[in-house]
Amino acid sequence: MDYDTFIDQVARRARTSGERAVELTRATLETLAERLTGGEVLDLAAQLPKPLRLVLRPSPGTEAADRFGAAEFVARVSLRAGLDESAARYAVQAVFTTLREAISGGEFDDVVTQLPRDYREIVEPALAPGTALRRA
Template identity: 45%
Template sequence: MEYEDFINAVATRAKVSTDQAATLTGVTLETLADRISAGQAEDLAYQLPDRLAGHLTRPLGGEMATAFGLDEFVRRVGDRPEIDRALAGAGVRAVLTTLREAVTRDEFENAMAQLPEEFSQVIEPVGAGGGRRRSS
């Protein structure tokens, strides 16, 4: 999936402008990188366009994932100064759903396995967003 396609899909799902979608995507991917293992974040990044992949890389020494649930995840996204707090929940949902379509099923499932079940419950069912999944 190309960068523009990813951002457009997030914008459509979250009902925001493409500028807002780009910001939400970056912050959500950075928060996801804090939540999953560095190796898993790298695996996801490898399958994304460079402009998205950079958000999944951690600085040296930031190897340990931090455990927190969905509410804390959304709060962390919404607490960033560049994010409108009211858009954080819809943005997280839109980015995670689009991420599922942008990477292989195995990589997405491996990432989701590191998160509490509640994360799976906010992702749109396959086919609900009209997007396409990249083949493996």
């Protein structure tokens, strides 16, 4: 999936503008990069368009993931994107669903495996049948 398609799908799912979808995507991916191991961040970045790869940089010299739960994930996205937490949760779901479509199923599974059970609420919409965006 190319960059413009990724952003367009996030915008449609989050019901927002393309410019805002860029901010939401960046905030979500930056937070995800903090939560994953460095190796997994690199594996994920390799499957994304170049502008998104630049967002997914592991912390220098850090292979370990920063351990935090789903509520903290949403709070960090909320802070980065300037949203209330309810809107941030919705945005995170939109990005995860688009991410699932943009990368191989095996890589998405690898990402999800690194997240604890409390992430189910924000990840499961991406796993549900029929989440593919219908083209207008």
